[in-house]
Amino acid sequence: MVLLRLEGVTKRFGGLVAVDHVDLEVNEGEAVGIVGPNGSGKTTLYNIISGVYLPDEGKVFFEGNDITKLPPHERTPLGLARTFQIPRPFGAASVKENVAIGAMFGRAKANVDEAMKMADEYLELVGMYELVNKEAKLLTPLEKKLMELARALAMKPKLLLLDELMAGMNPNDINRIIELVKKIKVKENIAVVSMVEHLMHAITQFAERVVVMHQGKKLIEGPTMEVLNDPKVIEVYLGKKMVIEGYEG
Numbered sequence: 001m002v003l004l005r006l007e008g009v010t011k012r013f014g015g016l017v018a019v020d021h022v023d024l025e026v027n028e029g030e031a032v033g034i035v036g037p038n039g040s041g042k043t044t045l046y047n048i049i050s051g052v053y054l055p056d057e058g059k060v061f062f063e064g065n066d067i068t069k070l071p072p073h074e075r076t077p078l079g080l081a082r083t084f085q086i087p088r089p090f091g092a093a094s095v096k097e098n099v100a101i102g103a104m105f106g107r108a109k110a111n112v113d114e115a116m117k118m119a120d121e122y123l124e125l126v127g128m129y130e131l132v133n134k135e136a137k138l139l140t141p142l143e144k145k146l147m148e149l150a151r152a153l154a155m156k157p158k159l160l161l162l163d164e165l166m167a168g169m170n171p172n173d174i175n176r177i178i179e180l181v182k183k184i185k186v187k188e189n190i191a192v193v194s195m196v197e198h199l200m201h202a203i204t205q206f207a208e209r210v211v212v213m214h215q216g217k218k219l220i221e222g223p224t225m226e227v228l229n230d231p232k233v234i235e236v237y238l239g240k241k242m243v244i245e246g247y248e249g
Contacts, residue, residue, distance in 0.1 A: 003158060008057060028191055029191055031191075050080065081157035083152050087144035099150045102154035103115035107156040126146045160190050181194070203228075220232060220233060
């Protein structure tokens with residue numbers, strides 16, 4: 001079943017067309033990668049899906065319902081959650097309190113006691129339970145990203161948007177996050193859309209399908225390795241052919 005559908009979505013900033021008539025579908029429980037060079041329109045597309053920006057043209061549907069004009073806080077209870085490339089914690093609050101906020105204002109609409117219990121559950125899931133009482137501002141960059149992932153999961157999403165979640169991580173952390181996200185996707189039956197700029201290894205290990213953005217348009221989409229080895233993608237983005245284990249050469 002189609003969970004998310006974009007029809008002809010377009011966003012302009014003055015004379016710049018950041019997203020140009022993009023059609024996209026994401027099915028229930030699917031893992032999709034959105035890739036493309038800097039300036040290709042990926043972040044703007046994410047912001048349209050999550051309601052940060054409203055499109056100038058086109059429609060956004062979630063579970064068949066038109067959500068094009070809904071603000072972010074009205075999309076979250078429907079089952080749409082996201083992380084951000086630069087985490088945005090409530091610095092003076094504890095890790096547990098930060099995650100509990102997601103449970104209170106997400107699809108679960110939990111009360112305070114329920115939200116705190118859910119926070120414990122998801123912090124344990126992402127491997128951060130021992131830090132529940134730490135002030136969020138004292139976390140390392142990686143810990144902040146994991147906390148934000150836990151907060152998004154506490155929203156009980158049907159669709160989870162990951163915005164450069166693995167950017168800046170070392171290879172061991174990247175591999176751990178990939179396995180974690182794959183586990184979460186199955187356990188929670190969530191459709192996951194992950195946006196990356198350069199980490200092709202992460203996409204090949206995670207995504208069943210890839211969408212390549214270029215100059216605001218959808219260049220191509222399809223099965224991951226088929227797309228990443230397409231001559232057009234190699235020319236405008238990768239620069240070299242890929243193999244399952246990573247880059248050739």
